[in-house]
Amino acid sequence: MTTENDNDKQAAALIAALGPKVAEAILPALQKQVEEQIGGVLKKNDELLDKLAKTRELDALDRLVAAADSQQRARLDKDGTFQPKSGGPTSVRLKKSDARDVQSYRAAKAEAERLGIPLEIIAD
Numbered sequence: 001m002t003t004e005n006d007n008d009k010q011a012a013a014l015i016a017a018l019g020p021k022v023a024e025a026i027l028p029a030l031q032k033q034v035e036e037q038i039g040g041v042l043k044k045n046d047e048l049l050d051k052l053a054k055t056r057e058l059d060a061l062d063r064l065v066a067a068a069d070s071q072q073r074a075r076l077d078k079d080g081t082f083q084p085k086s087g088g089p090t091s092v093r094l095k096k097s098d099a100r101d102v103q104s105y106r107a108a109k110a111e112a113e114r115l116g117i118p119l120e121i122i123a124d
Contacts (some may be wrong), residue, residue, distance in 0.1 A: 091120040
């Protein structure tokens with residue numbers, strides 16, 4: 001029995017002596033592996049955050065385009081003619097006496113065509 005006790009004591013002393021040395025040998029390798037894994041996680045995290053940000057930007061852009069398209073469609077007549085916002089001129093008006101002057105008439109007609117609205121000749 002004494003040999004078993006002596007063996008147990010020697011084994012315990014060997015473990016006590018080798019434990020810190022084994023830990024010192026293993027610790028740098030473990031530390032390197034942990035740092036590599038954390039680096040991979042951080043890289044993937046940045047990648048996913050960038051993807052999420054781009055998706056949000058695209059969603060915002062899609063909503064903006066849809067709103068603009070909706071507003072444009074709301075300004076079209078049944079026949080597809082564009083109608084400017086209310087408050088804008090509905091026609092270029094020219095007095096009958098001014099319409100007799102060729103230069104005034106041509107200028108008013110050109111302005112009406114530029115604005116896409118009709119030329120209206122009104123009484124004096």
